[in-house]
Each structure stands twice: as C-alpha cells, then as structure tokens.
Amino acid sequence: EVQLVESGGGLVKPGGSLRLSCASSGFTFSGYAMNWVRQAPGKGLEWVSYISRSSGNIFYADSVKGRFTISRDNAKNSLFLLMTSLRVEDTAVYFCAGGSSGLDYWGRGTLVTVSS
C-alpha cells in the first residue's frame, strides 16, 4: 500500500520559517516526480512546487518563488519543503503528491498556520 506522510507543520509568526517533510513507502519513490500542493481553509487546491525524479528540474508557483525550496532524498524516500519569509496567506494544509500520472498519490497533509 502506498503511503505518503507529511510532517513539520505548525504555528509560526509572519516572517518565520518551517521545514515540511514527506515520508513515502509502498512505491518506488525515486521513480516519480513529486509535488507539494496546498489548500487554504475553505478554499480549493493550489499547486506549490514540483521536483523531478533526479532533482534536475524544479518549478515553483509564482506565489512562493524565492521563498520556498523543494528538495528530495531518494535514498531516504523523502520529500521536503523549506518555507521561509512566511506570510499570513501561506496558511494552508500542505499535501505532498506524486505518481506516474503526476498526482496519483496524496498524503493526508500537514497544517501550516502563519499568524502573529
């Protein structure tokens, strides 16, 4: 069974930083590109960032470019998202997602709350 488990969310003040992690099991993590997708409270899905299998290609949504950094460790089947200069509007549940068709598998998400 494929499992993606996010962690690292929490309450942080505006301007602060957080590092999210996503641990995978049950599928060939190194064989697939991975993404972070977020969902603000009561809102729809917003793609955040993409990283290719070997980390050779990385893309970001304009809303987070220059502030967020995606990375992965294929040896540890893990995906990361370093979030800096956090803003109130970054408050959301952050999901990691990936798979052969792009977003086949999703984790349950981790809540990030940016508030003073």
Next chain:
Amino acid sequence: QSVLTQPPSVSAAPGQKVTISCSGSSSNIGNDYVSWYQQLPGTAPKLLIYENNKRPSGIPDRFSGSKSGTSATLGITGLQTGDEADYYCGTWDSSLSGWVFGGGTKLTVL
C-alpha cells in the same frame, strides 16, 4: 481566480447522472492530459480519473472522463450519497510550468 474553470456546484438525485465541466486553454487542457480528483469532507484529494479517461484500480466505472479541445468533463452515473464531495480537475500548464486546478465543484446528492 483558478486557471481552469469549473461550476461551483452541481446537484442531482440518488441514482441519477451528473456531469462536471472543466474549461481551460491551449497551454493546459489543450496541451496535456486531464486528471480528476475527489475530495470527501475532511480528507485528502483522491485520484479519480487520469489521462483524460482512465480509472485507477478500485475506482468504479460509474465514474468517467472525457476531453475535447480545451475542455474536459467528468461524468458520474448511479449517484450515491457517498459521492457527495468536492471534485477538482487538474492538468500541467506548459506556460506556467506547473500544475493548475479548477476551483472545485461541490456535488450534492439530494
């Protein structure tokens, strides 16, 4: 403002059929496969349809997808109360170099 356009809500009676539309442009739907996701209340999104019309293992054939030009459609037949959820279309946008989604459609089974 979402890049892909979906109706905010649809409704139908149990046993009936409903369709959900998703409209985009040449840089997204017109250029790549469309996927559909079901998000039940309080849960993570779940892949329902991929590559326009394929169903992952375990998804019943009551769910179907189609694409024509820069639009896509999700169809659900034999509606059940358990189908009440938010449904999202998504695809890769070559101009934005990222995934784009519709704003989501809330399905109510009356």
